Amino acid sequence: MAHLKINTTEIEAGEGATVLDAAQQAGVEIPTLCYLKQTGAMTSCMVCVVKDLTSGRMFPACSTKALNGMHIDTHGEAVCEARREILRLLLNEHVGDCEGPCSSICPAALNIPRMLRYIAAGDLDAAAHIAKRDLIFPATLGRLCTAPCEKTCRRGSYDTPITIRRLHGEISEKYLNNPALSIECLPKTDKTVAVIGSGIAGLSAAWMCLVAGHACRVYEKAAVACPALRTLPPEKLPPEILEAEIASVRDLGVDFVLNCEVGVDLPLEKVEQESDALIVACALHVSPSEKVFTAQEDTMLVRAVGHGKAAARRVDAFLRGLPQNAIPQPFNSQIGRLHAEEKDSYAVERLNKIDSTPESLHDEAVRCLHCDCLKPISCKLRQYAEEYGLGPRLKRTMARTPVNPIQCGGEVLFEPGKCIKCGICIEITRNAGEELGVTFEGRGIDSRVCVPFGEALARGLGKSALECVRACPTGALSLRNEEETQ
């Protein structure tokens, strides 16, 4: 038995307990990547670093025995700084995209790879739902978007990019008046948000406020909502498409006040008084205060959607009393541009060889290379990167390691670039007595996990494959057909 203190909690740790065990006992969670109960401490990632205030030493909690008289600091400034540096190193080495380059560049953050996977699987309901959820005006954008996503599509460096805009446009038009796309809103709050201006940014902001549970009223000086887009010739944007998508905003519960120019027809003060927050989505000048937010309209429509969504996020944080910097911004690791010599190795195993320019939605969707990560939620590296404030984007301070081809073994995918060399899968296959197993190859910065004698991944992982995928702390090992969606 050892008597020690974890932060402020005094505890008795059992015989042979580690500092990590003791912290768990005290109800304190220390981040770990390479530690797994059944495989024991690997002591490779060093993320579980803690400080013993008694001795002043820092050490990994997973493999240090809890001793009498220790006073462990698990989240002090120095500890967090060290952890941040170690995570930074891991991320510097990390070669993988949390989100596809297409989604990353989309100002409205449409989850394109997932939408394409649904289309490829024939689940058009789900695909259209994602398009609606993320773009709010997916059919309108299907006609008018400048599609920055298609310019970054990696498929483009082999043949032609996926026609993403056409895809979300076409499926959305099919679902224009379809109740299958029910968007779930959070439980209602008693807050009201006023949006001045009913352009795409204003309406997107209003939509997102409603989704977040707040009541919302939109003021428009014209007689119709979104007057600017109505001037477009019908062959460019059929009026019924825009009309239907505006109607969906109204149907969700947004209150439209038309023919009402704030500051002329209605005093600004009154609008401010009647609402808990104000989003300005037009040229009106409003003196700044903590409850005033802006959502800038933009001729690039998808950017206007993005502005509207961002304004709504800030309003939501304000209304819930959260600090503005607490708005969750998911960490997004990015490979960046592929070097010429990397293109082929990146595409191996990803490329779905359909040669002719495909006509059907399905044939087009299956051309996607699925650059995004299949474990975006459970990846601990991503979680900690976010938690320790390293995101949303990390400036690489080290030359990026070359992209290695993705390996497939049955249902399992292995992306070497995402591996943190923790050795858990090696230990699992060894304990399971797999005939080949997996192992480390090379050393230092060049070490990587491989199957002995260059054999296939499926042979190496054997019957332990599923266990390895579940235990892998990052997206290095994932299941081809099992996507985390939450």
Next chain:
Amino acid sequence: MLPEVKLEYVDQIVARYGRGQDAVIPILQALQKQFRYLPDEALRRVCSISDVTPATVESVVSFFPLFRRTPAGEHTICVCDGTACHLKGAPDIYDAIVENLELGEHEDTDKNGVFTVKKVRCLGCCTLAPAVQIDEVTYGHVNTETVPRMLEEFLAHTAKPKHAVHAEGWNAPAAEAEIRINLDSCCVAGGSEDIREAIEEVITAFDLGVRIKRVSCVGMCHQVPMVEIVVPGQAPRMYAKVKPEDMLSIVLNHFPPHKTASKVRARTIRWLERLYSDEARDPVDRYVLDPAQAPMSTFLQKQERIATEHYGQNDPGDLEEYCRSGGFLALKRCLPEGETISCACEKAIPDTSIEPLSPEAIIEEIRNSGLRGRGGAGFPTARKWHEVGQAAGETKYLICNGDEGDPGAFMDRMILESYPYRVIEGMIIASVAVGAHKGIYYIRAEYPLAVARIRAALAICEKAGLLGERVMGSSHAFNAHVHEGAGAFVCGEETSLIASLEGRRPMPRPRPPYPAHQGLFGCPTLINNVETLAMVPWIIRNGADAFARMGTESSKGTKVFALAGKVQRGGLIEVPMGTTVQQIVEDIGGGVLPGRTLKAVQVGGPSGGCIPARLAHLPVDYEALTSAGSMMGSGGLVVLDNTDCMVEITRYFLAFTQTESCGKCTPCRVGANEMLEILNRLCEGSGTKEDLECLETLSKVVKEHSLCGLGHTAPNPVLTALAYFREEFEAHVEGRCLAHKCKAFLTYSITDDCIGCTKCAQHCPSEAIRMTPYEVHKIDLEKCVRCGVCLDVCPVHAVKVD
């Protein structure tokens, strides 16, 4: 032609080394020796007939650069890139060889499969820098221009390998007069073997009846090849930097032929030689060294000899001689009291009545002596012994750590080669003290002679009853064998070393549990460095007090250093602790070259740091060196002068630790890599101010959070260089290299002093200088590779560097 892959041979090897996982490295070494690479079918065979798993094979083979999976050429060229060789241009030599063999990118073997070239870290011939080893022949002082000749010469001589260092037997018993010559690896590389042949020829030709005696290292590597002539009743004469053709005169001068016919012949030959030789030479006056006169006296007399006692006198392989000079006396004292102590060489051991020591008393004696581990960290030896002695366990192991991986250090190699019995005696004493019965010598495979000599010495000791079930006839049993390391710096780390002995990938694990409690195969294990063990017999024989009288408050006794770099007299030295860095450089090393100034001394190799000239008054002392940001390390002392760039040298050390990092823990694997990238940028002229800050932050992270000693100490060179020579780093950011060393900042030009002799154009390797006889030459900066050859060859100093 590659040897055919015969699976029966694989079966034989496995049968010889055993089927256990711990046999994996010896098996792989044997296979590689046979096939020159490791063919997949042979590896699969190993897995199918032994307990070695495919995962183990893959992870071990790919870890050690010694092993290769693709066929290699018939001969292997190893270009030493140890510190001393690096400073003296090893990278250029490597490039020259690559060019000569017409190798493409990522190729290491020429088209005809004759040569495979690779860089190795330290052949331990630092004083012959730059050195190249082709198979077993070592060439010293190689330069880019002699590369083609070296390769031709090698091929011409492959029919009869002359310098095969490992194929040798032990010498005959002592005769009266003798000619002493050192035949350790570095001396052989310096040409000692040719000298020995020449002497032998003279002796046979004139029937002189004098014996040639191979002796232990004198440490004066800057004077090799060296011979010493000992005639009873006369003062010994030492000849340095001799040539084979000198031997006739030297030998005949000391040993005039007795027979009339021989006398006449000798006179005639000498007369003829004088007649035909290009120059009238009188080798005796030219080469003789007098130990009583400076500078030899300063080189030798500032030294104290414990680990290298009887240097240059005894035959390393002669057990009786070792015993006559006090060997195994200490062991005798340590064996159980009241038991009959006897062995084959008993007569040689002086019969002095000495007070016997119990195991506890041995440890007490070591404690009183103040001996600390000589491997680097300086952990008190007695405490380690006590821990292992107290640890519960039927089986205990004792490991002699001879995995000297520090580039620029070769103390352990020299001690193993020159004083094998001393190390063995120290090890047996340790085994008595801690109650261990199994010992392992872990020696780098790059040290074939050390391996051969320890193996031979172990066999002789066993035969003499010094090893075995009854050590010297007592009830103490102790056996030991040699394990050849496969070349990984991290194996110097205790837990990695154990992992590799167990046949696992050598990755360290956190301590505790310490090996003293949970070591090899889970048993209590004592791991001591070669030098530490070599100190033990002396301490027991002369008493703890005698040892403790030498040195400083916290660092007792002596320390062996490999002195190299920009110093006039490099070599292997043993000095009392407390000697200042200045004394070592000036008195022993003779200072830097005339016209140069001392800039810094890099102590402790890649784990240590540099001590700037202004701190040269620092004593050699564990704490003093650590407080200056350096460390004792294993004992490499590299002297740097004003022409060395601190940024470049720091990059060199970091490149070493980065490639040696095992890759297990994040800080060392990624951190060291990032640090190296920054240093590369600085040397290439693209570094920024932020880079410097980043470098400092990273150094702290790597130092504090790495798993093992390699990572903890890797940033030391960076931190000390930044602390003492920050201005050099800042200059690199501003686009200048203060030492005019980093090629990215250099521009070569030719002044009007040029006489148009075309020498520079002839030597330029990149055709950057067009041949324009009798006109001032010009350098095409686009083509210039900044090698500096033109600067060296210009007879009128018309080449300018900015």
